[in-house]
Every structure is written in structure tokens, then in C-alpha cells.
Amino acid sequence: MTPYSRQSISEDDIEAVIRVLKSNFITQGPVVEEFERAVAEYCGATHAVAFVNATCALHVALKLLDVTVGDNVWVPAVSFVATANCARFCGAEVGFVDVAPDTGLICPSELEKKLELAKRERRLPKVLIVVHLAGQSADMERIAQICQIYGVRLVEDAAHALSGEYMGKKVGCCLFSEIAVFSFHPVKPMTSGEGGMLVTNQASQARRARLLREHGLDRDVSHAAKLSDAPLHYEQHELGYNYRLSDIHSALGVSQISRLDHFLCEREDLAASYLQRLSDSNLKPLKRNTDCRSSWHLFVVQCDSFEIRNAILRKLGDEGFSVKIHYMPIPNQPYYQSLGARPYDYPKAQSYWSRSLSLPLFPGFQISEVDRVVALCESISRAR
Numbered sequence: 228m229t230p231y232s233r234q235s236i237s238e239d240d241i242e243a244v245i246r247v248l249k250s251n252f253i254t255q256g257p258v259v260e261e262f263e264r265a266v267a268e269y270c271g272a273t274h275a276v277a278f279v280n281a282t283c284a285l286h287v288a289l290k291l292l293d294v295t296v297g298d299n300v301w302v303p304a305v306s307f308v309a310t311a312n313c314a315r316f317c318g319a320e321v322g323f324v325d326v327a328p329d330t331g332l333i334c335p336s337e338l339e340k341k342l343e344l345a346k347r348e349r350r351l352p353k354v355l356i357v358v359h360l361a362g363q364s365a366d367m368e369r370i371a372q373i374c375q376i377y378g379v380r381l382v383e384d385a386a387h388a389l390s391g392e393y394m395g396k397k398v399g400c401c402l403f404s405e406i407a408v409f410s411f412h413p414v415k416p417m418t419s420g421e422g423g424m425l426v427t428n429q430a431s432q433a434r435r436a437r438l439l440r441e442h443g444l445d446r447d448v449s450h451a452a453k454l455s456d457a458p459l460h461y462e463q464h465e466l467g468y469n470y471r472l473s474d475i476h477s478a479l480g481v482s483q484i485s486r487l488d489h490f491l492c493e494r495e496d497l498a499a500s501y502l503q504r505l506s507d508s509n510l511k512p513l514k515r516n517t518d519c520r521s522s523w524h525l526f527v528v529q530c531d532s533f534e535i536r537n538a539i540l541r542k543l544g545d546e547g548f549s550v551k552i553h554y555m556p557i558p559n560q561p562y563y564q565s566l567g568a569r570p571y572d573y574p575k576a577q578s579y580w581s582r583s584l585s586l587p588l589f590p591g592f593q594i595s596e597v598d599r600v601v602a603l604c605e606s607i608s609r610a611r
């Protein structure tokens with residue numbers, strides 16, 4: 228079966244991992260730091276802190292903003308569940324913001340409306356997590372303006388968007404947010420096997436992120452010396468976790484990031500082929516924002532109806548393409564319904580997911596296969 232996305236592993240990637248396996252450090256060592264510097268430099272942020280996956284990095288991001296029991300964290304109604312779950316890890320309540328039905332991105336006017344209401348009800352969120360769905364940045368400038376008015380802090384779940392750009396700058400430069408988080412799961416724009424990265428321009432946040440990554444243990448001698456002169460002294464001042472990434476994973480990450488711009492070009496070529504072949508189709512690609520260069524993590528198309536979408540999914544499955552839907556709205560999840568979420572409070576999210584599917588797009592996928600996928604889709608959508 229051809230998946231909607233998968234990793235591209237080169238001989239150099241494999242050798243990089245083998246080199247680490249033959250070295251002294253296989254867990255968190257010098258290659259983790261090398262990976263962090265490479266990601267910070269790539270996206271133009273001052274600091275990068277590696278994590279075992281993006282979900283853990285999101286959890287720590289919210290800890291850095293002191294999210295705790297009784298707080299509200301808002302997320303777009305359409306995202307992967309991890310975006311919302313990280314708020315639950317902190318004991319916070321999750322609120323959802325409806326999305327634009329033609330992009331799946333958080334809708335600034337919906338956000339504004341919901342914040343005005345929340346202000347009157349004295350239930351303003353502490354943090355908004357924005358998601359750059361499919362690799363296209365949300366309208367960060369506008370969202371940051373709105374959040375500033377209401378004193379809401381901003382985190383970017385950029386799991387889809389490494390290599391993407393917004394207003395001519397790489398996603399992750401944190402121009403409009405305090406923290407951004409990337410994922411290196413194999414389906415994402417590049418991989419470290421498992422892995423995540425938290426980026427920020429604030430040194431104090433990066434330092435605390437490193438402490439939270441490692442049980443809260445502080446080995447900073449000058450600081451520790453206040454209490455003890457003992458060598459190798461460490462102190463725990465707050466509850467941390469074991470969220471470390473390994474040098475094995477980081478070696479793959481370092482090798483992959485040197486290929487990331489090639490991946491981006493290949494993804495752009497494939498996306499251009501899809502766009503051209505779908506130009507007079509009933510299947511509509513997501514609307515593209517002129518301020519953005521997408522990472523093309525996903526190539527999402529929208530069908531005229533739920534029934535046609537499902538028929539296309541079945542047809543592609545029969546023909547060996549295991550495509551997926553990104554995503555059923557989080558308020559539809561039984562867990563979030565059990566906490567009081569009501570799916571039909573987010574009509575645009577319902578419209579988005581019920582008609583959308585993600586066609587295969589990844590480095591190594593062939594233009595000839597794009598032709599085949601489009602022909603299969605058209606055979607269904609034209610017949611109805």
C-alpha cells in the first residue's frame with residue numbers, strides 16, 4: 228500500500244546513525260546539541276530544545292507558560308488530538324475555536340468573537356495554540372494582534388510546518404509567538420524516527436525547558452553552589468519529566484535537516500502537479516494564502532460531499548493508496564465530548580473534515596503516481 232506520507236532515508240542518514248552507535252554516547256549527548264543548533268539556525272529562532280516527541284514538547288511549552296489546573300487553553304477545532312491533550316496533561320480546560328472551512332486554519336474572526344464573549348464571562352484562556360494545518364501557516368500577525376488585546380499567550384503547534392514560511396520568514400522564527408513546536412515523526416516534513424523540538428527566542432524559557440526535560444534537575448554549579456560546594460551537585464526545584472531525545476535519533480535528524488530544502492522542493496513539485504491536474508476538477512485543494520510558503524506536509528482536497536469523499540477513499544484504498552483524513556474535529560472525540568465538548572458548536576470544522584482527504588505526497592512519490600491518483604479521484608467525482 229502507498230501511504231499518504233512516509234520518510235525518505237538515504238545512505239548518509241543510515242551512516243550518521245551508525246556513527247553514533249559506534250560512539251560513546253547513544254543517549255543524550257553532543258549530537259542532540261548539534262541537532263538543536265541546526266533546527267534553531269534553520270528556522271531563525273535563538274534557542275531550540277529537543278524532546279522525545281512533539282507531544283512532550285507541547286506539554287513543556289504549556290508548563291513554561293505556567294498553565295495549570297483551572298486555566299483555559301484554546302486550540303483549533305481541527306487538529307491532531309495531541310494539540311489539545313497537552314493542555315489536559317497540565318490539568319487545564321480545553322476550548323475550541325472553529326476553523327475556516329476552505330483552509331482548516333483557525334479563523335481570526337471566530338477567535339475574536341469567542342474571546343469577546345469569554346471576556347464578558349470572565350473565562351479568558353491563558354494560552355492559544357495555533358496549528359499550521361497541512362504545512363500552511365495560520366494568519367499569525369492578525370492572530371497575535373487579537374491575542375494581545377485580550378492578554379492571551381501564543382504557542383505554535385508547527386508539527387506540520389517545518390520548512391514552511393510566513394511573510395518571507397521560516398515558520399518557527401517566533402516573530403508572533405513565544406514558542407513553536409516541531410515534530411519529527413516519520414510522516415512529517417523530516418524525521419528523526421521519533422522526536423520533537425521546542426523553539427523560542429527567550430533564553431529563560433529555553434533554560435527551563437531543559438530542566439523540565441530532565442526531571443527538573445538543575446546541574447548549574449554556580450547556582451547550586453549557593454547551597455553546597457560539593458562537585459556534581461544537582462537540585463530539583465520543580466517537577467520535571469524524562470522527555471530526552473537520544474543521540475541516535477538526533478543523528479538522523481541532523482542528517483535529514485541537511486536534506487530538508489530538497490524535500491521541500493520535491494514536495495512543491497508534487498503539489499504543483501496536483502494543482503495543475505485538479506485545476507478544473509470538482510475536487511478543491513485547500514485555499515492558499517499569499518503570505519505563505521507551505522511545507523506541503525499534506526495535500527488536502529475537498530470534495531462536494533461526505534458521500535463522494537468516502538467513495539474516493541474506498542476507491543483509492545482498493546487501488547493500493549491508503550490515504551487518510553486530517554482530522555476529525557477534536558470536539559467529536561468521545562473523550563472531549565465526555566468533558567462537555569459539543570461537535571455542532573463548530574459547524575465549519577464539521578464541514579471541513581466531512582469533505583476532506585489527504586492525497587499521497589512525500590519525497591520519492593512520482594509524478595506518474597499523481598496522475599494515477601487524480602484519475603482515480605476523478606473517476607468517482609465526475610460520475611456523481
Ligand SMILES: *Cc1c(COP(=O)(O)O)cnc(C)c1O
Nearest residue numbers: 280281282307309386410411412
Ligand atoms: C504529529 C502531530 C503532533 C504530535 O507529534 P509527535 O511528535 O508524534 O508527538 C502534534 N500536533 C500535530 C498537529 C501533529 O500533526
